[in-house]
Structures are given as C-alpha cells and as structure tokens.
Amino acid sequence: MNENTLTALSLDDCINQADETKELLLKPGALDEIPGLLSKFFASRAVCVIADENTMKAAGKRVKDIIEDGGTKVAGMHIFPGEPRLHADYGHVRFLKNFMASLGGYPELVPIAVGSGTVNDLVKCAAYELRLPYLCVPTAASVDGFTPNGAALLLDGFKQTLPCTAPLALAADTEVIARAPAFLSSSGFGDLASKITAGTDWIVAEKAGAFGAPEAPARDPVCWSMIQINLMDNLQNSVNAVQGDGDAINTLFKSLAITGFAMQYMKNSRPVSGGEHLFSHVWEMEDLSMNGVPVTHGHKVTIGTLALTAFTETFFADPSGPPAIPKGFKRPSLEEREAEVSRAFDGSPAHDGIVKKSKEKFMDDKKAGIINEAFRDSWKDLRAKVLAKLLPYKELKELLAKAGCPVLPEAIGLARGYAIATARRAQMIRNRYGVIDIAWDMGAFEGILAKMEKSEIYLR
Ligand SMILES: [Zn+2]
Structure with a gap:
C-alpha cells in the first residue's frame, strides 16, 4: 500500500463503502426529518422508542412528538433510569427483545434508539437478534460505536463486540449533540x-x-x-x-x-x-x-x-x-x-x-x-x-x-x-x-x- 497515493474519502463515499447504513443525516434540525427517513427506508407504520431519562429529556420527547405528528404510531417506549449510569450489559438486551416482541406492530416494528453509546448498543443488539432494521438518534458524540456492525456488550463477564447489523439510518441533530454533557x-x-x-x-x-x-x-x-x-x-x-x-x-x-x-x-x-x-x-x-x-x-x-x-x-x-x-x-x-x-x-x-x-x-x-x-x-x-x-x-x-x-x-x-x-x-x-x-x-x-x-x- 502506497500511502502517498491515497486521498481522504468524503462522508458520502464512506457511506457508499459501508453496506448496511443507507443514510446519516448530520445537521442542525435533523430530528425534524425523522418522518422522512422512516418513510424512505422503513416500510413499517409502527415504531418503539428506547431512551434513558437523560436522553428522553434531551431528544426523546421531541422525537416521539415528531413521529406522531408525521402519522406513525409509537407502539411503545422504554425509558431506562438516568441514574445509576446504564451499563452495556447483555441482560438489558434480553429485556428489550421481550419488550419489543410484546408490542403491537411487531414483527414489523421499527426500534428507535435515542441516546448515547450504551442505549444504541443495547438497541442495536436487540434489534439484530429480532431481525428488525432500526433507526439511531444519537444524543452525544461520545463514542465511535453508533455506526459499526457490532455492539460492545458485557456478556459472561467479558466486554465483547457482538456482531450486529448497523443502523439502517441515523438522524444526528447537531443542536441536540452540542448540548450533551462535556x-x-x-x-x-x-x-x-x-x-x-x-x-x-x-x-x-x-x-x-x-x-x-x-x-x-x-x-x-x-x-x-x-x-x-x-x-x-x-x-x-x-x-x-x-x-x-x-x-x-x-x-x-x-x-x-x-x-x-x-x-x-x-x-x-x-x-x-x-x-x-x-x-x-x-x-x-x-x-x-x-x-x-x-x-x-x-x-x-x-x-x-x-x-x-x-x-x-x-x-x-x-x-x-x-x-x-x-x-x-x-x-x-x-x-x-x-x-x-x-x-x-x-x-x-x-x-x-x-x-x-x-x-x-x-x-x-x-x-x-x-x-x-x-x-x-x-x-x-x-x-x-x-x-x-x-x-x-x-x-x-x-x-x-x-x-x-x-x-x-x-x-x-x-x-x-x-x-x-x-x-x-x-x-x-x-x-x-x-x-x-x-x-x-x-x-x-x-x-x-x-x-x-x-x-x-x-x-x-
Ligand atoms: Zn472505542
């Protein structure tokens, strides 16, 4: 490999190279475009929203309103406690799978992860195991784990990267992300x-x-x-x-x-x-x-x-x-x-x-x-x-x-x-x-x- 002949790739080029994620909306006001993303990439008429108490305040409530105003049903919401800080433990994946599978709209349900790295990893893994394409709404630029086809979770006492499907689309609102804790x-x-x-x-x-x-x-x-x-x-x-x-x-x-x-x-x-x-x-x-x-x-x-x-x-x-x-x-x-x-x-x-x-x-x-x-x-x-x-x-x-x-x-x-x-x-x-x-x-x-x-x- 001759480094001198290589040039940096643009975001669009990178998404084209990635074969699972179809779109990353990264801009102020991206939340408002969630209904458009849902109709463009997800056939379903029902979603569920997963957040924690902090990310619910930061974006979850607005996401819910925007989706409902757009005519899509929110079949259920699960909000993890804000304190103590959520652990990336596989036990939560088991819970989320049962929760999602119990909702009306399943198995055509679209999970929406509203949160920083941990919420996203938990939803990514649960959605993958239920074969549901999901939408990611990041609330912080806290980790590189939003977009890979794997989730870093604690399983059998060991942090492992479990193979999962990456989010089909992301709505990354930079106004929301800028307000995340330092x-x-x-x-x-x-x-x-x-x-x-x-x-x-x-x-x-x-x-x-x-x-x-x-x-x-x-x-x-x-x-x-x-x-x-x-x-x-x-x-x-x-x-x-x-x-x-x-x-x-x-x-x-x-x-x-x-x-x-x-x-x-x-x-x-x-x-x-x-x-x-x-x-x-x-x-x-x-x-x-x-x-x-x-x-x-x-x-x-x-x-x-x-x-x-x-x-x-x-x-x-x-x-x-x-x-x-x-x-x-x-x-x-x-x-x-x-x-x-x-x-x-x-x-x-x-x-x-x-x-x-x-x-x-x-x-x-x-x-x-x-x-x-x-x-x-x-x-x-x-x-x-x-x-x-x-x-x-x-x-x-x-x-x-x-x-x-x-x-x-x-x-x-x-x-x-x-x-x-x-x-x-x-x-x-x-x-x-x-x-x-x-x-x-x-x-x-x-x-x-x-x-x-x-x-x-x-x-x-
Ligand atoms: Zn890392």
Missing part, C-alpha cells in the same frame, strides 16, 4: 484520538503478518483512506466540541461515524482499535469507576492511548534497532505461557476465554524468530512509518487536555504503576497483533515497562 464529548474525542495508535498498531501488524503472525492483516487502502488520511486535521477541528461548538461537534461526530463505516466495510474492528483498546478492555472487565460513577469507554481509551503511545515511543526509541534483549532471555513454552495467563485472570469470569485466546496467538520460537528478524532487517523503514503516524506523547497529551480529556491515570481512578502494568494483561486478552505483541515475542516487553515506569514524562 464529559460525553471529551469521551468521543478520546475515542477518535485512539485511531492514531490503532493506525500505528496496524502498521506493526502488517509487517508481522507478512511473516506469519496470526490476526495481523495487511492495511486496507480504503479503510486507511477513510480514517487515517485526515485524522490529525479532524482531531484539531474537534477540539472545541467539549464547549458545544457546532462545527467542532459536526466534525467530531462525522469522524467517529466514519470509523464505524470503516468497520462495516472491513467487517471487523481492526481499523479502529489497537492495543490502546486492549488496555481499556482490561479496565472495563474490572468495572473501573471513579467516585462510584463508571468511567466512560472514551476516557478509558484516552489513558490507553497515552499508555500505548508511551510504549510505542519506547519500543521504537533507538534508530539503530529494536531494544536490546536481556541476557539469558528465553521465551516461555506454551505450557508456561498458559499457566502465566491463567494466573493473571484467576477468578475472572472471562478466564477460560482469555486462556484459549492467548494459546491461539502463541507462536513457537521458530516463527517468532522469523518475525523478529524481519523487524530487525526493516527497522529503519518501519520505525519511520510508525513515527510518522504516531503523535509524540507530549503533543498527544496537550491535545487531549485541550479537548477536556483526562490525561493522568489518577483522573480515571488508576494508580500510575497499575496503569502501566496493565500492559501485561492487555497483551494476553485478544488475538490482535500489535506493538505489545512484537515486544513480547522479542523479549523486550518487560524492559519497556521498566523504562516507562522510570520515565519523568509518561503517564505523569
């Missing part, structure tokens, strides 16, 4: 910033994959054009979203939506999620909260992005070659590795699944040796590619702070040493090759963590 916009900004390290991890994976690493596909030029070409401009132009600035909100929502369209196109989350999301998944499994309030996905990902940026900078620090391997280093056997992973997740409901995944990604010495050799041989070129994409740690921290994101682990309830040490478990949980994997396979992993720990800059 922490939701900064969460969305953090999720968008994570695409920087998702990109560098994909560059690393592409190299390793060419020499046999599992789950390490080559970069896809269409996806890369969708997400990566304009990423830095889009981040700069979204910084004021947290202040409710209309243009910034528009850019932030559009950029997040496009990453979802890239997932629809690619049929997986590789283009939008690298090692930074693995840090976040570990904290999600622990139900990370701050003063009793769950930390948002975007804020966990923000600290994960800082941590992975620190890791990547440390790994690629030396222009002459990869970090030196400690004398006497020996890669563990498969049995030793299995025992290590098993200990790390002892007592977790996700234990068995993680042990299985870590065995799948375990490479024997021969294969790992070939990949190490390839990294050494092409170090200069690979390092240049990664560093050209990676935003230096200090600049990243400054940008995130400007956008109102947390930039210290303590700000999301984590001790610094604990946040750094999370890298060990992040490297175990998923079969998705990235910089933490090559460092581990080379034997450089612990040395990098020690350097991060000693650093005067990283995660301080």
Whole structure:
C-alpha cells in the first residue's frame, strides 16, 4: 500500500463503502426529518422508542412528538433510569427483545434508539437478534460505536463486540449533540484520538503478518483512506466540541461515524482499535469507576492511548534497532505461557476465554524468530512509518487536555504503576497483533515497562 497515493474519502463515499447504513443525516434540525427517513427506508407504520431519562429529556420527547405528528404510531417506549449510569450489559438486551416482541406492530416494528453509546448498543443488539432494521438518534458524540456492525456488550463477564447489523439510518441533530454533557464529548474525542495508535498498531501488524503472525492483516487502502488520511486535521477541528461548538461537534461526530463505516466495510474492528483498546478492555472487565460513577469507554481509551503511545515511543526509541534483549532471555513454552495467563485472570469470569485466546496467538520460537528478524532487517523503514503516524506523547497529551480529556491515570481512578502494568494483561486478552505483541515475542516487553515506569514524562 502506497500511502502517498491515497486521498481522504468524503462522508458520502464512506457511506457508499459501508453496506448496511443507507443514510446519516448530520445537521442542525435533523430530528425534524425523522418522518422522512422512516418513510424512505422503513416500510413499517409502527415504531418503539428506547431512551434513558437523560436522553428522553434531551431528544426523546421531541422525537416521539415528531413521529406522531408525521402519522406513525409509537407502539411503545422504554425509558431506562438516568441514574445509576446504564451499563452495556447483555441482560438489558434480553429485556428489550421481550419488550419489543410484546408490542403491537411487531414483527414489523421499527426500534428507535435515542441516546448515547450504551442505549444504541443495547438497541442495536436487540434489534439484530429480532431481525428488525432500526433507526439511531444519537444524543452525544461520545463514542465511535453508533455506526459499526457490532455492539460492545458485557456478556459472561467479558466486554465483547457482538456482531450486529448497523443502523439502517441515523438522524444526528447537531443542536441536540452540542448540548450533551462535556464529559460525553471529551469521551468521543478520546475515542477518535485512539485511531492514531490503532493506525500505528496496524502498521506493526502488517509487517508481522507478512511473516506469519496470526490476526495481523495487511492495511486496507480504503479503510486507511477513510480514517487515517485526515485524522490529525479532524482531531484539531474537534477540539472545541467539549464547549458545544457546532462545527467542532459536526466534525467530531462525522469522524467517529466514519470509523464505524470503516468497520462495516472491513467487517471487523481492526481499523479502529489497537492495543490502546486492549488496555481499556482490561479496565472495563474490572468495572473501573471513579467516585462510584463508571468511567466512560472514551476516557478509558484516552489513558490507553497515552499508555500505548508511551510504549510505542519506547519500543521504537533507538534508530539503530529494536531494544536490546536481556541476557539469558528465553521465551516461555506454551505450557508456561498458559499457566502465566491463567494466573493473571484467576477468578475472572472471562478466564477460560482469555486462556484459549492467548494459546491461539502463541507462536513457537521458530516463527517468532522469523518475525523478529524481519523487524530487525526493516527497522529503519518501519520505525519511520510508525513515527510518522504516531503523535509524540507530549503533543498527544496537550491535545487531549485541550479537548477536556483526562490525561493522568489518577483522573480515571488508576494508580500510575497499575496503569502501566496493565500492559501485561492487555497483551494476553485478544488475538490482535500489535506493538505489545512484537515486544513480547522479542523479549523486550518487560524492559519497556521498566523504562516507562522510570520515565519523568509518561503517564505523569
Ligand atoms: Zn472505542
């Protein structure tokens, strides 16, 4: 793939590449056009509205009135409590499925999700399992999860991306989204910033994959054009979203939506999620909260992005070659590795699944040796590619702070040493090759963590 020949794709081009979503109305007053969307894309004459108490106030009531004025029946509404904050738990999907199936109009019912990421993920999954196309009315630019063909839900104690059909259409009213609480916009900004390290991890994976690493596909030029070409401009132009600035909100929502369209196109989350999301998944499994309030996905990902940026900078620090391997280093056997992973997740409901995944990604010495050799041989070129994409740690921290994101682990309830040490478990949980994997396979992993720990800059 020659990056220099790629150009950024417009929103319309991205929707054309996505094969499930047909339209994203993104503008002030988009709510008023919901009746038009319903008649254009949905054959049904009955809808149900799902919201929570906060999003009901923000947009749900108006959505209901607009739909009824347009002559469509609202067969039922379910409003989740506003407090405590709604969890993306599969149990709510079971409830919603029963609720929807009990309404008049089913099975021709159109579910309408009015809310931020969690309401949307719950409705997306329930609608998919009932085979109902649905309409999404986002009330915040809080996450990249509105548009992908998957929902991030807690099932069997483990946050998983369950395959689901994406919304058939979205009515994203930027006046509504601009009034969302600041922490939701900064969460969305953090999720968008994570695409920087998702990109560098994909560059690393592409190299390793060419020499046999599992789950390490080559970069896809269409996806890369969708997400990566304009990423830095889009981040700069979204910084004021947290202040409710209309243009910034528009850019932030559009950029997040496009990453979802890239997932629809690619049929997986590789283009939008690298090692930074693995840090976040570990904290999600622990139900990370701050003063009793769950930390948002975007804020966990923000600290994960800082941590992975620190890791990547440390790994690629030396222009002459990869970090030196400690004398006497020996890669563990498969049995030793299995025992290590098993200990790390002892007592977790996700234990068995993680042990299985870590065995799948375990490479024997021969294969790992070939990949190490390839990294050494092409170090200069690979390092240049990664560093050209990676935003230096200090600049990243400054940008995130400007956008109102947390930039210290303590700000999301984590001790610094604990946040750094999370890298060990992040490297175990998923079969998705990235910089933490090559460092581990080379034997450089612990040395990098020690350097991060000693650093005067990283995660301080
Ligand atoms: Zn994310």
